[in-house]
Amino acid sequence: xxxxxxxxxxxxxxxxxxxxxxxxxxxxxxxxxxxxxxxxxxxxxxxxxxxxxxxxxxxxxxxxxxxxxxxxxxxxxxxxxxxxxxxxxxxxxxxxxxxxxxxxxxxxxxxxxxxxxxxxxxxxxxxxxxxxxxxxxxxxxxxxxxxxxxxxxxxxxxxxxxxxxxxxxxxxxxxxxxxxxxxxxxxxxxxxxxxxxxxxxxxxxxxxxxxxxxxxxxxxxxx
Amino acid sequence: xxxxxxxxxxxxxxxxxxxxxxxxxxxxxxxxxxxxxxxxxxxxxxxxxxxxxxxxxxxxxxxxxxxxxxxxxxxxxxxxxxxxxxxxxxxxxxxxxxxxxxxxxxxxxxxxxxxxxxxxxxxxxxxxxxxxxxxxxxxxxxxxxxxxxxxxxxxxxxxxxxxxxxxxxxxxxxxxxxxxxxxxxxxxxxxxxxxxxxxxxxxxxxxxxxxxxxxxxxxxxxx
DNA sequence: CCGCGCCTGACAGGAGGCTGACAAGCGCGG
DNA sequence: CCGCGCTTGTCAGCCTCCTGTCAGGCGCGG
Numbered sequence: 001x002x003x004x005x006x007x008x009x010x011x012x013x014x015x016x017x018x019x020x021x022x023x024x025x026x027x028x029x030x031x032x033x034x035x036x037x038x039x040x041x042x043x044x045x046x047x048x049x050x051x052x053x054x055x056x057x058x059x060x061x062x063x064x065x066x067x068x069x070x071x072x073x074x075x076x077x078x079x080x081x082x083x084x085x086x087x088x089x090x091x092x093x094x095x096x097x098x099x100x101x102x103x104x105x106x107x108x109x110x111x112x113x114x115x116x117x118x119x120x121x122x123x124x125x126x127x128x129x130x131x132x133x134x135x136x137x138x139x140x141x142x143x144x145x146x147x148x149x150x151x152x153x154x155x156x157x158x159x160x161x162x163x164x165x166x167x168x169x170x171x172x173x174x175x176x177x178x179x180x181x182x183x184x185x186x187x188x189x190x191x192x193x194x195x196x197x198x199x200x201x202x203x204x205x206x207x208x209x210x211x212x213x214x215x216x217x218x219x220x221x222x223x
Numbered sequence: 224x225x226x227x228x229x230x231x232x233x234x235x236x237x238x239x240x241x242x243x244x245x246x247x248x249x250x251x252x253x254x255x256x257x258x259x260x261x262x263x264x265x266x267x268x269x270x271x272x273x274x275x276x277x278x279x280x281x282x283x284x285x286x287x288x289x290x291x292x293x294x295x296x297x298x299x300x301x302x303x304x305x306x307x308x309x310x311x312x313x314x315x316x317x318x319x320x321x322x323x324x325x326x327x328x329x330x331x332x333x334x335x336x337x338x339x340x341x342x343x344x345x346x347x348x349x350x351x352x353x354x355x356x357x358x359x360x361x362x363x364x365x366x367x368x369x370x371x372x373x374x375x376x377x378x379x380x381x382x383x384x385x386x387x388x389x390x391x392x393x394x395x396x397x398x399x400x401x402x403x404x405x406x407x408x409x410x411x412x413x414x415x416x417x418x419x420x421x422x423x424x425x426x427x428x429x430x431x432x433x434x435x436x437x438x439x440x441x442x443x444x445x446x
Numbered sequence: 447c448c449g450c451g452c453c454t455g456a457c458a459g460g461a462g463g464c465t466g467a468c469a470a471g472c473g474c475g476g
Numbered sequence: 477c478c479g480c481g482c483t484t485g486t487c488a489g490c491c492t493c494c495t496g497t498c499a500g501g502c503g504c505g506g
Binding site for chain 4: 447448449450451452453454455456457458459460461462463464465466467468469470471472473474475476
Binding site: 188191192194195196198199208210211 | 451452453454455
């Protein structure tokens with residue numbers, strides 16, 4: 001678990017390093033805005049504690065640059081200037097949490113842990129098959145990274161096919177999974193569902209094995 | 224949260240009352256030094272905003288008497304004569320913060336909050352998602368920095384969604400969290416709650432994934 | 447070339463979700 | 477102790493979007 005502490009005041013920096021270190025982080029220290037920006041942009045940190053008052057490059061600018069470059073690591077912002085405007089700016093710049101000085105070290109560590117915990121829960125629920133990817137957390141579907149709007153039923157169908165990839169799933173099994181077994185529906189309902197999905201996803205995603213059922217295509221095999 | 228505003232100029236006094244009131248304080252007004260001293264000495268305020276130029280008894284003297292009597296409440300001093308010497312005097316007299324006239328009301332409110340927070344012995348903890356920010360200590364909600372009045376139940380709902388950001392939360396889970404699991408409520412109660420919150424927060428904050436649940440929108444993804 | 451299986455567009459019924467109104471519960475102040 | 481306002485669950489109506497059904501057409505396999 002790596003952490004970067006950006007703080008120009010040596011005493012506070014030392015305290016930060018000690019507290020985060022005791023909490024199990026491997027801590028890098030940095031007291032300069034430009035260096036902080038470089039480190040955060042090139043290294044992989046699990047957490048960054050960022051003071052706003054920095055030499056050479058302001059903390060808010062550093063944060064904005066990171067976010068502009070797509071860096072998503074959790075950032076905990078510290079500031080002595082706890083005015084209303086500062087807060088709004090910090091939030092807009094993409095801070096995940098905010099702590100005004102003075103603060104108790106225990107609280108910072110607690111908040112840092114919460115941030116890391118939250119970040120860990122992100123994005124791990126992604127399943128992919130070919131160009132298709134499902135996010136089980138957000139219940140969303142993306143094709144080649146482009147989000148595709150799907151309904152609840154459509155999503156469940158894709159999820160089931162994803163679960164049974166490299167296998168042809170019979171229509172009866174799909175219907176049974178999508179609805180209660182007791183519910184009797186015409187086979188055409190499934191076909192309509194597949195048709196609607198194919199219209200959204202395009203060809204080469206859901207394949208048909210005539211007489212057997214449906215399956216997810218691997219996409220890399222030339223049609 | 225009670226506040227006392229000591230200011231003899233009626234227009235400024237009215238502005239103070241309005242701003243502090245909007246910030247969640249219950250405000251007492253007072254334009255007289257002796258009365259201010261009496262109030263501050265006998266009532267329990269969480270914050271006092273004190274103008275220095277007062278009739279009958281000077282603001283600094285009032286402040287000194289309070290401190291001499293062991294009154295520890297946070298005092299924010301206002302003065303038109305914003306010289307350096309004045310400031311030192313104010314701090315020596317026991318002021319916790321100092322604001323020269325003219326000032327922006329937002330800054331006064333921000334400093335007032337900071338004082339109250341500091342007096343409470345802990346820093347405020349902000350969590351943000353998109354344009355939304357929650358203050359876990361004060362149980363307040365702000366949208367793009369603008370405070371939004373929410374009820375306790377509404378706050379808990381937002382807090383739970385914030386805790387599970389980047390995830391669609393099923394209605395059953397939300398209901399279970401908001402009330403005891405044993406408590407059986409109609410699903411419509413949740414919908415009504417969401418509707419009321421959306422009326423306060425506007426669109427683009429609480430999203431719906433039909434058939435799955437609710438989630439906090441990240442501000443840039445239009446579902 | 448034939449037939450069956452699958453696909454597709456259109457459509458209507460219905461479920462899920464939204465909203466305004468209302469009333470009971472609750473705390474707070476007088 | 478009473479009254480008032482705020483909060484919140486419930487209800488009914490409405491609206492949107494989903495989804496099953498139907499009819500017809502295409503195409504693969506024989």
